[in-house]
Amino acid sequence: MWGSMLLALATGIVIGVIFQLFRIPSPAPPFLGLLGLVGMFLGQRLIPWIQLWLGNK
Template structure:
């Protein structure tokens, strides 16, 4: 379970980075990889959600 949670957190961070650099999302096999993919997806979505709020703060 610890491995899945770590993969999810790592994937979330990687998703933020991939979204920031406009890169395609990678897709590794295995359950821990799937958890990482979910994290990447969530990070990508949170980044897209945060950008409008951050840009309004600095206007």
Template sequence: MKEVILSLVTGVVVGFLFTLFRLPIPAPPALAGIAGIVGVYLGMKVFEWVSYFWK
């Protein structure tokens, strides 16, 4: 849980700094982009699950 909180805090700080300096944010600003990131994570988890049974 500590990693999740640290990641969230880091993301907020990065988002704040990028907006402060008027830079484009380094992440997709739309819900579809966020869904893509979640999809990549889920794909990794599915691969780990499948590879566990492959051995």
């Protein structure tokens, strides 16, 4: 798990450096991008939680 997280972070940093070097604007405003990532994270956690909750009833 930590390996995947570090790889994702490193990839994001490399892409950020490339975007800055070529003066490419970010494809999404930073706040909206972070909000989208939070939504994706919560969505991934929501289905197993619902399945667990429904399985216990």
